[in-house]
Amino acid sequence: MTTVKTPADEAEARAIQDELRDRVVLDETGPLPGRGLVAGVDVAYDDERDLVAAAAVVLDAATLEPVGEATAVGHVSFPYVPGLLAFRELPTVLAALDALTVVPDLVVCDGYGLAHPRRFGLACHLGVVTGLPSMGVAKNPFTFSYGEPGARRGDSSPLLAPDGAVVGRALRTRDGVKPVYVSVGHRVSLDNACAHALALSPAYRIPETTRRADSLCRRALREAS
DNA sequence: GCGACAG
DNA sequence: ATCTTGTCGC
Numbered sequence: 001m002t003t004v005k006t007p008a009d010e011a012e013a014r015a016i017q018d019e020l021r022d023r024v025v026l027d028e029t030g031p032l033p034g035r036g037l038v039a040g041v042d043v044a045y046d047d048e049r050d051l052v053a054a055a056a057v058v059l060d061a062a063t064l065e066p067v068g069e070a071t072a073v074g075h076v077s078f079p080y081v082p083g084l085l086a087f088r089e090l091p092t093v094l095a096a097l098d099a100l101t102v103v104p105d106l107v108v109c110d111g112y113g114l115a116h117p118r119r120f121g122l123a124c125h126l127g128v129v130t131g132l133p134s135m136g137v138a139k140n141p142f143t144f145s146y147g148e149p150g151a152r153r154g155d156s157s158p159l160l161a162p163d164g165a166v167v168g169r170a171l172r173t174r175d176g177v178k179p180v181y182v183s184v185g186h187r188v189s190l191d192n193a194c195a196h197a198l199a200l201s202p203a204y205r206i207p208e209t210t211r212r213a214d215s216l217c218r219r220a221l222r223e224a225s
Numbered sequence: 226g227c228g229a230c231a232g
Numbered sequence: 233a234t235c236t237t238g239t240c241g242c
Contacts, residue, residue: 043232045233080233082230089232111231121231142231181231 001098002129004090006077013084017120023128024120030133030188033195036061036105037068040200040209041093041126043110044221050076051224054092055217057209058104061199064208070099071220082142083117086125097130106188106196107134108209113185113193115144115159115167127186134185135193136168137207141181146170149179154198159183169194173201180205 007013031038038061043054051073058068072095078087089111097107113123113136127134141159144167149157153175159168159182168183171194182197184190200207206214 043233045232047233080232082232085231109231116231136231138231140231143229 002094004087004094004125004129006091007087010081010084013078013087014118017118017125020125020128021118021120024124025187026184028133028187028189030192031061031105033192033199034061037102038196038200038209039097039100039104039107040207040211040213041096041107041109042210042213042217043089043092044217045076046221047076051221052076052092053217053221053224054089054096055213055220056093056096056100057212057216058100058102059200059209059212061196064200064202066212068100068102069216070096071216072096072099073220073224085111086122089122090125090129093126094129104132107132107185108196108200108207109134109136109185110138110210110213112136112138112142112168112181113183115142115161115181115183117143119167121183121185123183123185133187135188135196136183136185137197137210138181138183139206141170144168144181151176156194171197173198174205177205
């Protein structure tokens with residue numbers, strides 16, 4: 001059972017990120033696109049009732065057919081603070097991952113990995129505590145900048161931190177549609193992460209993994225007591 | 226000091 | 233994230 005420490009405050013949360021950051025592995029390429037089992041994770045909130053529902057859905061990367069899924073419901077343990085999203089989402093996400101009966105070869109997160117103020121976003125955190133290769137696909141550029149990529153599916157451009165460092169890639173998954181923002185989490189190369197993101201998005205802007213996880217966690221939240 | 230800011 | 237059905241268009 002993997003878990004995450006719930007910080008008492010924001011300062012402690014940042015300290016935990018600074019401590020865990022060194023454990024991120026960046027010199028592995030990860031599973032090849034279109035091969036193995038890929039999990040998608042997402043969460044839905046009901047702040048009124050103090051509830052969080054997480055879902056993990058595993059797809060066969062070759063066919064995109066689901067081979068496993070699990071959910072978990074918990075209580076909101078941390079407020080939403082940009083840069084500290086992992087402390088809000090991971091406790092319940094890890095519970096859902098633990099409930100899976102299959103072990104994924106890669107986990108796709110709804111958010112960022114290295115594209116983070118301290119280079120330790122949600123996907124890095126998840127990867128480090130589970131040991132699994134992980135990556136992030138976000139719907140918004142957060143505080144990062146990028147040049148508009150070409151208009152065709154598959155076109156991309158570097159996602160840049162304020163200091164000019166490349167922290168990910170703006171990737172067009174559909175012709176003429178706003179790109180998604182891909183960054184490495186743990187034990188995956190940026191090239192492979194982008195190839196996975198593209199292979200997982202044959203019909204919609206968002207990868208099938210997160211689309212499936214999104215609908216599943218919403219259903220779990222509705223059905224939660 | 227102020228604003229911006231993944232989900 | 234969340235409030236939310238049908239509808240316009242390819």
